[in-house]
Amino acid sequence: MSAEASPPLQPTDLSKQDAAPIVGKKSMDAIMSLCKRRGFIYQASEIYGGINGFWDYGPLGTLMKRNLREAWWQDMIMHPAWGRKGPNGEAVRCVPVETCIIQHPKVWEASGHIGGFNDPMVDDKETKQRFRADHLQGLFIDIGKGVKVTSNGFTVPLRTVVASTAGEAVAQLMEQPKLIKPLELTTATPSESPNVMDVTVRDSSGTTHFGRVFAIPVDALQSNPLEIPSPFTGKAGHLTEPKQFNLMFFSYTGAVFNEDAKVYLRPETAQGIFVQFKNVVDTTRVKMPFGIGNTGRSFRNEVTPRNFTFRSREFEQAELEFFCHPDESQAWYAFWREFRMDWWRSIGLASDNLILREHDKDELSHYSTGTCDVEYRFPFTAPGYGELEGVAHRGNFDLAQHQKHSGIKLDYFDQERGELLPNGSKKGERYLPHCIEPAAGLDRGVLALICEAYTVDAARPSPEFMKFHPRIAPIKAAVFPLVNKDGMPEKAEALHGELSRKFGRQGLIENDAKQSIGKRYARMDEAGCPYCFTIDGQTATDQTVTVRDRDTGTQERMAIDKVAAFIGEKLGE
Ligand code: GAP
Numbered sequence: 001m002s003a004e005a006s007p008p009l010q011p012t013d014l015s016k017q018d019a020a021p022i023v024g025k026k027s028m029d030a031i032m033s034l035c036k037r038r039g040f041i042y043q044a045s046e047i048y049g050g051i052n053g054f055w056d057y058g059p060l061g062t063l064m065k066r067n068l069r070e071a072w073w074q075d076m077i078m079h080p081a082w083g084r085k086g087p088n089g090e091a092v093r094c095v096p097v098e099t100c101i102i103q104h105p106k107v108w109e110a111s112g113h114i115g116g117f118n119d120p121m122v123d124d125k126e127t128k129q130r131f132r133a134d135h136l137q138g139l140f141i142d143i144g145k146g147v148k149v150t151s152n153g154f155t156v157p158l159r160t161v162v163a164s165t166a167g168e169a170v171a172q173l174m175e176q177p178k179l180i181k182p183l184e185l186t187t188a189t190p191s192e193s194p195n196v197m198d199v200t201v202r203d204s205s206g207t208t209h210f211g212r213v214f215a216i217p218v219d220a221l222q223s224n225p226l227e228i229p230s231p232f233t234g235k236a237g238h239l240t241e242p243k244q245f246n247l248m249f250f251s252y253t254g255a256v257f258n259e260d261a262k263v264y265l266r267p268e269t270a271q272g273i274f275v276q277f278k279n280v281v282d283t284t285r286v287k288m289p290f291g292i293g294n295t296g297r298s299f300r301n302e303v304t305p306r307n308f309t310f311r312s313r314e315f316e317q318a319e320l321e322f323f324c325h326p327d328e329s330q331a332w333y334a335f336w337r338e339f340r341m342d343w344w345r346s347i348g349l350a351s352d353n354l355i356l357r358e359h360d361k362d363e364l365s366h367y368s369t370g371t372c373d374v375e376y377r378f379p380f381t382a383p384g385y386g387e388l389e390g391v392a393h394r395g396n397f398d399l400a401q402h403q404k405h406s407g408i409k410l411d412y413f414d415q416e417r418g419e420l421l422p423n424g425s426k427k428g429e430r431y432l433p434h435c436i437e438p439a440a441g442l443d444r445g446v447l448a449l450i451c452e453a454y455t456v457d458a459a460r461p462s463p464e465f466m467k468f469h470p471r472i473a474p475i476k477a478a479v480f481p482l483v484n485k486d487g488m489p490e491k492a493e494a495l496h497g498e499l500s501r502k503f504g505r506q507g508l509i510e511n512d513a514k515q516s517i518g519k520r521y522a523r524m525d526e527a528g529c530p531y532c533f534t535i536d537g538q539t540a541t542d543q544t545v546t547v548r549d550r551d552t553g554t555q556e557r558m559a560i561d562k563v564a565a566f567i568g569e570k571l572g573e
Contacts, residue, residue, distance in 0.1 A: 026379040031454050032308055034464055038526055040064065040450065041309060053305030053313035055443070060527055063474035063507055065316075065446050069295060070506075071347055071471055072318045072440065077293045081339045086289065087331035094291035094320065095284060099272025101297060102253070102263050110405035111271045111398065113248060113264070120218050120242035121303055122225070127232045131162045131304050133218045133242035136231060137169035139180065141201055141211035154220040158183075158211075160231040162304055164311070166197040166213045167384015173213075179234070188213075190383055194357055194375070197384060218242055247300045249313075265299035270437060273321045274398040278410055288414050288433060289324035289332065295442070307380045309443045316442040321435050325414065326396070329434035333370055333393045336438045340374055340391055344445075348469030349452050353377040355385055367397035374440075376448040388448055389440040396432040403432070453528055460553065461518045466528030467551055470570045475529035476503050477567055478510035480520050482536040489513060491535045495545070495560060502564050506571060525550055530570065533563055 035041040039058030043050040057065055073096075075082060080092040108114045120133035138157025148156040159180050163169035170188045173179055180201065186208065187200045196214040203209065221228060225239040252261040266272065273292045280292055295318040305311050324332050341356050359371045371392040375385035403410040411432045418427035453466040470476065479496045481488035496511035503509060510529065512520050517534065524532050532548045534555075539545055544557045547566065558566065 025382045026451060026454055026456075028308065028379045030456075030464065031379065031451060034454065034466075034526065035061070035308075035450065041446075053302055053311075055309045055312055057446075060474040061446065064449070064468070064472060065442060067472050067474065067507060068347070068442055068445050068449065069316075069318065072295070072442070073293075075343060076291070076318070076320050076438075080291065081335075084339065087328060087335055088289065092291070093286065093289075094293055094322075095280060095286060096293050097273060097276050097280065098296065099269070099276060099294055101266050101299070102251075103266060103271065103275065105263055106405055107271050107275055107402075108248065108264050108267075110401040111274075112401070113267055113271075114246075117247050117267060118244040119247060119303055121245040122221060122242050123240045124230045124232050124238050125240060126230065126235075126238040129232050131231065132164075133221050134215055135162050135164050135304055136160050136216045136221065136228070137163045137166055137213055138216045138228070139169070139173060139199070139211060139213050141183070141209050154217070154224065156227055156236075157216065157229065159234060160216065160229050162231045162306075164306075165381055165384050165386060166195050166215070167381040168307070168386070169213050170197045170199065170384070171380050171382065183209075188383060194355075194385060245303060247302065249299045249301050267300050268298050268319070268439070269294040269296050269317045270319045270321060270439065271398070273319070274402050275406075277321075277323070277399060277402075278408065281412060287416070288412060289322065289328060291320045291322040293318070293320045295319070307378070307386075309447050310378065310380070310386060312443060315444075317439060318442055319437060319439040321394075321398075321437050323412075323433040323435055325417070325431065326434045329393060329395075329436065330369075332436045333391070336436050337372055337391050340389060340438050340440075344374060344376075344388065344448075346469075347449070347472050348467075349376060349448055353452065354388075357385070365392075365394075365397075367395045369393050369395060376444075376451075378448065378451055386444075388444050389438060392437045392439070394435045394437050396434050398435060399432050460522075460525065462522035462525040465525035465550065468528035468530065470530045470567075471506075471572060473528050473530050474507055475510055475524065475527050476507040476531075476571065477563075478512055478520070478524045478529050478532045480511075480517060480532060480534045481513050482517060482534055484513055486537065487540060488535045491539055491560075495533065495535070495563060498564060499567065503567060503571065521548060531567065533558075535560075 038060055040061035042056045042058050044054035044056045045051045077094045077096050080094045086092045121130055122133045123130050139159045140155050141158045161169050161172045163172055173185050182204045183201045185199060186202050189198050191198045196212055199211050199213055200208050201211060222241050225241045226237050228239055229236045230238045248267050249265040250262055253263050254261050273294050297314060298317050299314050302311050302313050305313055322332055337356060344354060345351055353376055355375050357373045357375050364371055373387045374389040376388045378386045399410045411430050413428055413430050415428045416426055417429035421427055449472055453468045455465050455467050477499055479492045481492040492511055496509055499509040521532060530550050534546045543560050545560050546555045547558050548555045
């Protein structure tokens with residue numbers, strides 16, 4: 001439940017002179033259109049006009065998301081951290097659980113979600129639109145003739161937009177230049193804070209002005225709602241002051257719909273782990289330190305779902321709660337921060353597009369001694385970044401809360417600690433473990449991988465293609481008979497059968513004989529298939545095939561009986 005992007009305020013410092021030119025970036029419209037065309041992601045209930053904040057995965061998207069989930073499962077639970085030794089010098093140990101979406105309502109009281117899982121909301125009285133108060137980003141320009149200041153000393157923005165980060169706000173202003181007409185946004189560059197963008201704008205006389213984009217502080221909105229321009233009309237006087245709105249979806253169990261029967265759809269998978277902590281300790285042979293992982297759907301009634309699947313109302317999480325002795329917790333926090341960055345890189349996200357952002361002190365929950373976000377430069381946040389995963393040091397907050405609310409002791413007796421006894425054994429130590437939580441979003445992961453993979457090259461048979469890492473690619477390989485005769489289809493069928501038997505668990509193996517070979521390559525490039533094998537006239541004489549590499553387009557010959565080993569190696573087997 002880490003708060004997302006709550007920027008610090010520097011409203012009056014508009015004097016930054018080192019802005020960089022706005023750089024070209026991938027088009028989100030083009031990416032979304034490819035996702036639809038090739039069956040990665042569809043709007044949920046599309047034939048009924050869609051439903052805001054909900055998305056379905058098509059065949060390729062389903063395979064890809066499954067690959068991402070499997071990669072997380074493999075690298076976090078089955079072979080945690082790729083066998084790296086933890087700060088205690090031992091291999092990392094993790095076990096899985098699979099917990100219910102609906103839990104006892106007291107779980108959410110203990111976790112703080114019923115009392116505190118709220119977003120401050122603002123309404124535009126004119127247009128009837130509602131948005132998150134902390135998502136109101138303002139463009140502040142030093143126009144040189146006295147900037148208007150509100151009664152609490154806050155500068156009035158020239159324009160506002162609804163966006164979760166300053167980068168995303170700048171992206172909107174770039175896409176809709178009419179919002180600040182007759183001014184023109186000319187440069188944007190990240191500032192020392194990830195939530196603030198420095199910009200320059202040119203007016204109609206050609207003069208350049210320096211400015212900044214950042215979130216309007218909620219307390220400024222609270223005291224001056226009528227002074228701030230509406231993000232929908234650009235006019236002041238229509239905004240209400242922020243009011244709290246709980247993000248949990250609810251339902252009722254049983255036949256009677258009353259308060260006693262009210263239940264909630266989980267807003268995070270993490271709490272299922274904390275409430276089963278004692279059972280896992282009592283029924284398995286886990287020893288401190290160890291992790292418990294949980295993946296599955298979570299639900300949040302997001303007020304402003306946006307940016308494709310980035311902020312949805314139903315999404316999937318992959319969370320690990322790593323329990324350890326309080327004295328070791330900082331070392332484990334450092335360990336998981338580093339591993340999670342390495343992991344995202346290992347499945348294909350470019351280092352240039354990833355940052356690890358340590359939360360400022362005022363962003364931290366009261367119980368946390370450290371939280372950082374793995375952030376990715378999505379096309380809609382560029383040149384800024386958006387959260388992909390949070391890594392939080394949660395202290396013993398959750399176990400302490402559940403212990404208090406349930407009345408059940410959740411402390412741990414560690415036989416390997418305490419003073420040495422005369423018989424050579426340890427006296428033992430009882431403590432409430434601390435917890436490090438790497439909490440990833442699988443839908444944001446898929447989206448980041450799609451954005452990263454999307455490549456435009458007008459010179460290729462398919463001008464758009466997807467450079468997926470082989471581990472993530474939904475189609476692992478394709479087999480083509482060059483022509484539909486001379487025994488080629490039979491050989492292709494045999495190779496396709498062998499590869500499907502060996503790699504079918506990891507993804508699709510295609511067998512495609514339709515249309516020209518160039519069109520077949522183009523189809524596979526768009527789907528992100530890394531290798532295509534072609535059976536041609538030479539295959540019958542020397543038992544070789546060609547292998548074409550998606551990224552370079554180059555082809556080599558290879559013995560047909562080496563193909564399976566080749567793919568196995570690329571998949572890291
Ligand atoms: N247990 C901690 C927790 O849930 P969070 O930062 O609120 O922390 C973890 O969520 C991850 O879940 C985020 O980094 C993001 O990837 C994903 N996530 C959160 N809200 C989301 C939403 N509305 N849509 C899609 N993914 C979301």
